[in-house]
Amino acid sequence: MIQILEKTYRACLRSGLVTPGIHRTAKRMHSWLRYSRSQMYLLEDINSLRACIVDLKREQDDLRAQIAMLKTQLASKSDGAPAAGAGQQGAEHPR
Secondary structure (H helix, E strand, O other), rough: OHHHHHHHHHHHHHHHHHHHHHHHHHHHHHHHHHHHHHHHHHHHHHHHHHHHHEEEEEEEEHHHHHHHHHHHHHHHHOOOOHHHHHHHHHHOOOO
């Protein structure tokens, strides 16, 4: 629809009919086209931002899963650690 209006607007300008009514209509059409285009670009930007948010949430969920897995691995390694290693840690960091 926007392309049809653009063609009509250009045809009005080329025709040489510059009556006040046609000129006013062409101006309105031109401003409406600019407004419509800006609205389309805004919608495209909003949709791309939504897609980015979805991707970031997925990435966040993946990272949370990795953190949970690493915590589990760390807990299992510290459970099997020798008692001497635990004593050395306490000596390095007195409370």
